[in-house]
Amino acid sequence: MASGQRLFLLTIIALNSLGLVIENTFTTPNNGKLNLFQVADFLQYVVDINQYGLDLGGITTLTFEAKACGDANTIMSNSDNGNSSKPIYEFIIGGWENQKSAILRRNDDSLTQSSQQVVIFNTPDICKCDEYRQFWISANNGVLMMGKGLIVGINVIAEWTDPDPFTVKSIGIITWGGIGEWKVQLEGNIVSFS
Numbered sequence: 001m002a003s004g005q006r007l008f009l010l011t012i013i014a015l016n017s018l019g020l021v022i023e024n025t026f027t028t029p030n031n032g033k034l035n036l037f038q039v040a041d042f043l044q045y046v047v048d049i050n051q052y053g054l055d056l057g058g059i060t061t062l063t064f065e066a067k068a069c070g071d072a073n074t075i076m077s078n079s080d081n082g083n084s085s086k087p088i089y090e091f092i093i094g095g096w097e098n099q100k101s102a103i104l105r106r107n108d109d110s111l112t113q114s115s116q117q118v119v120i121f122n123t124p125d126i127c128k129c130d131e132y133r134q135f136w137i138s139a140n141n142g143v144l145m146m147g148k149g150l151i152v153g154i155n156v157i158a159e160w161t162d163p164d165p166f167t168v169k170s171i172g173i174i175t176w177g178g179i180g181e182w183k184v185q186l187e188g189n190i191v192s193f194s
Helices: none
Strands: 007-016 019-028 061-067 072-077 088-094 100-106 116-122 133-140 143-148 156-161 170-175 180-188
Touching: 019 170, 061 072, 072 133, 088 133, 088 143, 100 143, 100 156, 116 156, 170 180
Parallel strands: none
Antiparallel strands: 007 019, 019 180, 061 133, 061 180, 072 088, 072 170, 088 100, 100 116, 133 143, 143 156
8 A cells, every 4th residue: 555545444333312333444554753743744644534524523532443563643633624733632552662652742833842742651562463452542621541442431541631721623543663454433423425
C-alpha cells in the first residue's frame, strides 16, 4: 500500500435510540519515526476518521482494537478541518519500542517547548504485532485517560488532567514505525457518504 493510501471498511453493528453503533476498520500506513512535537503540519499524516461521513463533534470517548507492533496512537483535535494550529491531544499506546505510553497535548503548531506537554507511563509490551488488543481513550472535561479493554473507565493505564481543556471536534489514528490495523467502535449519526 502506497504512503497516504488508507483502507476503510464500515460495518453497522447495531441500531440504538441514539443512532448507530458502528465499527470502522482502518489500516494506517507506516509513517516512519515522525513526532508530534517535531512536525508543524502534523494532521496531514493522521487518518481522520471523521472524513468517512461520521459526525464526531462532541465525542469524548473512543473504543478500539489495534494490531500494531507499537505506537498505536489516537489524536483528538480541536479542528474539524485538519488545522494543525489548533490544540491537539495525542494518546500514544506502545511508544518507545512498545515499552511506554503517553498523553501529549500540543497547543498550536509553533513547536515551542512552552506549547507542549507530555506525561509518560510504563506499559511494557502493551501492543502486539499479530494480535488485536482492545483499548479505550477518554477526554472528558479535561480529564484525559486511556485503558485496556472496551469498557471506558476500567483498566486505566494512564491519566492526566489538562488545566485548560478544549472541545474535541475530530478524531484520527496514526502509527509510527509500522503499519497498523484498527477496528474503531463509535456511536453516532451518519452524516453522508461520498
